Amino acid sequence: MFTPGMFIPPHPARLWLMFSGRPTTIASKKITAAETAWMDDRPFDTYVFIYHFPHAPAGGGMEHAYSTAIDLSANELKDLRNFQSVSAHEFFHLWNVKRIRPQSLEPIDYSRENYTRALWFSEGVTTTAADLALLKAGLMKPEDYFKKLSAAITTLQSRPAHLTQSAEESSLDTWLDKYPTYRSPERSINYYNKGELLGVLLDLKIREDSHGRYSIRDLFQKLNRDYAKQRKFFNDSDDVRAVSESLTGSDLRNFFDHYVAGTQELPYNDLFATVGLNLSQENRTIADPGFRAARNFTPPPVIEEVYGDQARSAGLRVGDEILAVDGQQPARSLEQQFANSTPGRRVRLTVQSRGVRKDIELTLGEQSLTAYVLRESQQATAEQLAHRKAWLDSEDQIPSRPQ
Ligand SMILES: [Zn+2]
Structure with missing residues (x-):
């Protein structure tokens, strides 16, 4: 037995959650139960979730061996999806990265950078495992999972740098993350993004090569037993x-050389076909604000590049902080917020520009985007459907998990 702890500091905004926060507590319990069962391990007596829900832009979590501290904007509690995904991710870190730990992060030396190629696994594949646990806990539906994967594939494929920077290089270069030029789509990919997809594809590859005997769940359990x-x-x-x-008993050098250390296009079609899914491309026209903004670790987002004439003539400049969009807090991903809007729409941006707070009216432009969509194949065979069920249930098709 175990009890997920919940420490809530005595702040009016947080006290409200203590009294009415039942859905969050229920979700945390389901996540901890699903992940300890998934790992067949509970290496703690007490684990503490420390949540901060400020009425301001926020987002992020920090993992520890026996706790996590999570910052999430109170706005994002309207639906619990972000709450669940960040909680599941941080909780899984108690194994992956805190106990199942890459050699390159040791010994820790806080006086210099630690260079590691392993963050695609320690961060990205943590998300893969967390999503499988959310599916298992019934907190995410398969159709929502397919949408999430479609968005992740679209994100990776839309960055030209996916053909020049590998997942390992992205990990190694994480020390450059704070430089705007490094973060441009032409220069870098994100190891969280590609790592999550590599985790999904590695799971399908292990399942295929072991003829349904093993999965990524067995990989984590073995890493836990043999290393942690x-x-x-x-x-x-x-x-x-x-x-x-x-x-698997197979040679996986090609997979790791081409997709983890290399920059070959990921084998989406081959591996998703094993579970009866098709990946198609659709051309979409989406709204374009004419500028690119990113967060520097903490909100608000800061404009890094102004490339559109309308954004320029509206007076937006590099370094401006976006405080509000139409009077509302900017979304976690400003890029996504504008992509979901309509070309030609007028928006009011509240910005802090060189010490002056002002409102700027901007008409959104348009850009075309190739979106990737993962769909269930109508021609899926009974065998592929059985593979899909086992994959989404995190189960082996032929029971083989060592005792
Ligand atoms: Zn993480």
């Missing part, structure tokens, strides 16, 4: 490959 419990660190991607190969 033995107090050993794993040798980054090489050991992820070696342990995966010990399950």
Whole structure:
């Protein structure tokens, strides 16, 4: 038995949640139950979730071995999806990165940068596992999972740098993340984004090569047994490959060389076909604000590049902070917020520009985007449907999990 702890500081906004926060508590309990069952392990007596829900832009979590501190804007509690996904991600870190730990992060030396190629696995594949646990807990529906994966694929494919920067290089270069030029789509990809997709594809690859005997769940359980419990660190991607190969009995060098260390296009079609899913491309016209903004670790988003004539003539400048859009807090992803809007619409931006707060009227332009959409194949065979069910249930088709 265990009890997920909930520490809520005595602040009026947070006290409100303590009294009416039942849905969040129920979700946290389901997540902790699903993930400890998924790992067949509970290496703690008490685990504490520390949540801050400010009435201001916020977003992020920090993992610890026995707790997590999560910042989420109170606005995002209207539906619990972000709450659940950040909670599931941070909780899974108690294994992946805190206990199942890459050698390259050790020994910790706070006086210099630690260079590691493993963050695609330690961060990205943490999201893969967290999503599988949310599916298992009934907190995410398969159709919502397919939409989430479609959006992740669209994000990766829309960045030209997916053909020049590998997942490992993105991890190694994380020290450059705070530089706007580095964050441009032409220069870098994001190891959370590509790592999550690599985790999904590795899961399908392990399932295919082991003929349904093993999955990524077995990979994590084996890493936990053979490394974490033995107090050993794993040798980054090489050991992820070696342990995966010990399950599949196949040679996975091509997978790791081409997709993890290399920049070849990911084998979406081949591997999603094994579970009866098709990936198609659709051309869409979406609204374009004419500028690019990003958060520097904390909100508000800051304009990094102004490329549109209308944005320029409206007076937007690099370095402006976006405080509000039409009087509302900007969304977690400003890019997504504008993409969901309509070309030609007028928006009112409240910005802080060189010490002056002002409102700016902007007419949204348009841009075309290739969107990737993952759909259930109407021609899926009974075998593919059985594979899909096992995948979404995180189960092996042939029971084989070692005792
Ligand atoms: Zn993380």
